Amino acid sequence: MVKVVVCGAAGGIGxxxxxxxxxxxxxxxxxxxxxxxxxxxxxxxxxxNTKSKVTGYGKTEMDEALKNAHTVVIPAGVPRKPGMTRDDLFKINAGIIRDLAEGVARNCPNAFVLVISNPVNSTVPIVCEVLKKHGVFDPKKVFGISTLDVVRSSRFVSELNSSIDPKNTRVTVIGGHSGVTIVPLLSQIPNGFVDSLSKEQLDALTYRIQYGGDEVVKAKDGAGSATLSMAYAGARFTLTVLSAILEGRSGLVESTYVNLEADAAATAAFKEQTGLDYFAQDVEFGRNGVEKIVALPKLSAYEQGLLDVAIPELKTNIAKGASFITDSA
Structure with missing residues (x-):
């Protein structure tokens, strides 16, 4: 039996x-x-009419829902409401993620945990700290789904160059999953794509990838955010991971936000250089989750500049998430 649990299943993404x-x-x-x-x-x-059995669980049934889960996907959380500060929102969503992580630790400690709930840069450390507290943390099994940044990048570059097929073009995106922490490696797109852009076009494309969510919020006139595209990206990531774990398919790679201890040998120098414990980059999946964290390609000077801006923001985000658990212990 392969039991997949969606926590927050009745929401706009769920x-x-x-x-x-x-x-x-x-x-x-x-x-x-x-x-x-x-x-x-x-x-x-x-x-x-597909094979899977579907069951629903309400507010008091979290433990039953999570019992013996193979994979847990978490899009749960609340949107920001009028008068609510971002700090207010963080505290609410952080509490939701903490409680779900506690449920995972109790009911399915060996499960793969895929986190969509924002802010991912902070919610993934929350999940990891809870699992550490319970002695069941495996860095190879916890993922922050940053796939929407990849999906957007593929679509947006195709709008600038019609010869690029967005479905079959995967842009590596590193860093994190919000604003300036999103660093698209556009220099890796073949056939000199970046060289065909002016500095103004490159700036505009990078900004659009980093802040693509704002387009949706504006278009929905404040009544919602990116839910359908995020659901698509979340399903793509989940099914890619399951294909590697269950079918043993090799060579499956996606950019994802992970604890760098998932491949400590490969990331040791980077951790020492940056002081980061979490980072989004290409990961190859295997039977145990993270098979290997793919080495960063050579960055352009432009991309290195973006990364230099992202690192201090990531440190702040990570510390905020981790301290939410450690300071309350």
Missing amino acids: QPLSLLLKQSDLITDLALYDVVNAVGVAADLSHI
Whole structure:
């Protein structure tokens, strides 16, 4: 049995994400958990004629939902509301992620944990610190899903160059998963793509990738954020990881935000140089989750400048997430 749990399954990301996962034959048991409406969402999805069984769990049933899970995907959280500061939002969502991580530690300590809930730069350290506290932390099994940055990059570069197929072009994105911490390695796109851009075009494209979410918020007139594209990216990442774990497929690579101890030998020099414990870069997956963290390619001077700006912001984000758990211990 391959039980995949979606925590926050009735939300704007959770519903389309669950729909996409329901279509996969890799999953035999799709468990949907949320504080409201998950039972109804599960009933709706259960009518779809694919192999997986779908069950729904409400507010008081988190432990039952998580019991013996193989993989847990977490898009749970609340959007920022009028009058709410970003710090208020962090405290609420950090508490939600902490409680879910506690549930994982109790009920499925060997599960693979895939975190969508923002701010990913901080929520992944929260999950890891909780699992450490319970003595069940495996850095090869915890991932921050930063795939939307890759998806956006592929789409946006194709809009500038019609010869680029967005579906088959994967742009490596390193750093983190918010604002200036998002560093797209556009120099790695073949056939001299970057050389064809003016400095103004490169700046505009980089900014659009870093702040693409703002386009959606503006277009939705403040009534929502990127939910459908995030669900697509989350499903793509989840199914890629499951393909490597369950089918033993080799060579599957995605950019993802991970604890660098997942491949300590490969990242030791980088950790010493930057002082970072978490970082998004290309990861190759295997039966145990992280097979290897792929070495960074040679960065252009422009990309190195972006990374230099990202590092201090990442340090702040990571410390904020980790201290939320360690300072309350």
